[in-house]
Amino acid sequence: ALVGAAGAAALAGCAAAHRTATAVSLLGAGVVLTLVATVIAGPLLVRPLIRVLGGAFPALFGSIGRMSQRNALRNPRRTGATAAALMVGLALVGGMSVAGASMNRSIDRQIERTLGADFAVQNRNFQPFPPEVTGKVRDTPGVGTVVRQRFAAVAVALPDGKRVETTASGYDRRLDSVAHINYVHGDTAAALADGHIAMDVGFAGKHGVRPGSVLPVEFQGGRRARLTVGALTNQDAAEGFGIEGGMYFGIGTLEKYVPGTPDAALYVNAAPGTDVAQLRSHLEKTLAAYPNVQVRDQADYKKLVHDQIAVLLYLVYALLGLAIVIAVLGVVNTLALSVVERTREIGLLRAIGLARHQLRRMIRLESVVIAVFGAVLGLALGLVWGVCTQRVLALQGIRTLAIPWGTIVAVVIGAAVVGVVAALLPALRASRMNVLAAIAHE
Incomplete structure (x- = not known):
């Protein structure tokens, strides 16, 4: 709470600052402190958020959906730590997307207001x-x-x-x-x-x-x-x-x-x-x-500006893509460990009638809800960072705030896909377990 309060105060000071150097310093401090606070608080946020994010699973997938949701809740520390790596990468993606969209919109309006020539x-x-x-x-x-x-x-x-x-x-x-x-x-x-x-x-x-x-x-x-x-x-x-x-x-x-x-x-x-x-x-x-x-003409100018900003964003996204790949490996590792720890439990579920495709679906849904949890935390943090970044850029003339909702929705959907991909190998391994050997596992 103390770290989070300090970070929020730094970001608020950044938004209210009138000098660019001061605003940039406060923005950097606010980003670091709020990131640390969110990582620390991650396990505490697991239960309330995953109950909401996985709330539709029981209705859509029955008992398989309910078990996948509860599996993600049973170890909040591990779930929070697993989602943290994905959260950091997507927070930076969200922040850069807001800054880029705001720059595009501001410069578009400036061109429309200023350029009167054919x-x-x-x-x-x-x-x-x-x-x-x-x-x-x-x-x-x-x-x-x-x-x-x-x-x-x-x-x-x-x-x-x-x-x-x-x-x-x-x-x-x-x-x-x-x-x-x-x-x-x-x-x-x-x-x-x-x-x-x-x-x-x-x-x-x-x-x-x-x-x-x-x-x-x-x-x-x-x-x-x-x-x-x-x-x-x-x-x-x-x-x-x-x-x-x-x-x-x-x-x-x-x-x-x-x-x-x-x-x-x-x-x-x-x-x-x-x-x-x-x-x-x-x-x-x-x-x-x-x-x-x-x-x-005006349209050419806008495209020129968009292309220049896009080059910078694509470079940043490429670097962040490496971080997200590492985060996916973390999800794979966590699920693999979870499957090993639950070997006897999985054997018992299979013995009482859980089909292989149902077991794979349960693990996939667990992976999806963890990935979406990390994405929601990261994007929420990234939106705050992006708005504060736009306030810093406003001191240099970028005065229009734009939220790229299409990008945000695409990132959440992408996180769900990442969850499915990360679960493929652990789910396949779990479904191939020998039932009797799994029940006898200690």
């Missing part, structure tokens, strides 16, 4: 592309508005004395036609005016920046400028990969201090009366000579 033209690896690409896109039949985006590494001296090195964007003046920006102060004209800069309102508040503040900015190559804060935005955008503060300015400002910066993206709208699908076909023909430069 298409974005970008390099496959997000690097700048050759200057002639911009000219060819502008000359493509059916193209209306084209807004360029460029990136620049900047170091900004802030009023609170801190110096932040980040990546800022430069845009053309018609940004409003291809993007939906939520301004707390100012507008796009003020943000992109020469000598002005815009940034996220949360970042500005944290560092004492106000509208009209003049900030010393150092560009790559050592050129220095003093830029006026012309606008503050509230985009709820995720930060990462060296991007902090959501800073951007006009391409005119960027050209003044870092001339010749290549374009990194083009946001394209179709001309009035042009079919969007037809425009995409024209753009792809125009860019056929540049295989790394791609044309993307």
Whole structure:
């Protein structure tokens, strides 16, 4: 109870924290403490949970179902220890699934809220592309508005004395036609005016920046400028990969201090009366000579993000799969020992009429209820970890919580299948016992 209370307090503190470093530290402590507490309390949870999880067995399988349920209850410590390994692996799977689903949903909503262009033209690896690409896109039949985006590494001296090195964007003046920006102060004209800069309102508040503040900015190559804060935005955008503060300015400002910066993206709208699908076909023909430069719409962006997050999740799932294999071996071992310990009992049951297929079913059901018990404990713990992880990610812009119920149901069903597979060899061994030899076993 003490370890569990400490873990719950750490997770609650993590969810309420306002600093990322503090939240991450509390999350790590909370995960470890709640995991230890659940493993310790596992045997105490066996009786109430297995009575519920196996409650339908007597109705579905008669006396065989009742015996399988009671066999799982007869040694709570062993059942709890057996389920613990599976619980740990599935808790991590559950937590990562919630975090991944929340990242996908948050970024989807951010794309829907922000991207107003019909298409974005970008390099496959997000690097700048050759200057002639911009000219060819502008000359493509059916193209209306084209807004360029460029990136620049900047170091900004802030009023609170801190110096932040980040990546800022430069845009053309018609940004409003291809993007939906939520301004707390100012507008796009003020943000992109020469000598002005815009940034996220949360970042500005944290560092004492106000509208009209003049900030010393150092560009790559050592050129220095003093830029006026012309606008503050509230985009709820995720930060990462060296991007902090959501800073951007006009391409005119960027050209003044870092001339010749290549374009990194083009946001394209179709001309009035042009079919969007037809425009995409024209753009792809125009860019056929540049295989790394791609044309993307909202759906493509979402798929790109999902694929990147999926790669990380698949790597984690592969590692956790090894842990689950070990957990399955633990279930097999426990059932095998249980069969050996109950040799005389099994012989007596067979002598009074228990058929071989009924004996195998009894052991399989016992294995299934143990595996599902571990899965339910693990997923419950994983959901709590996942929600707390999302609260940490919310400090970086991942503000939408998503619970992947389909994945959770699939994991529970998978746990039941794991239970059946783990019971195959012990059940087969038990059914092949010689009845008289088993009765005489001491």
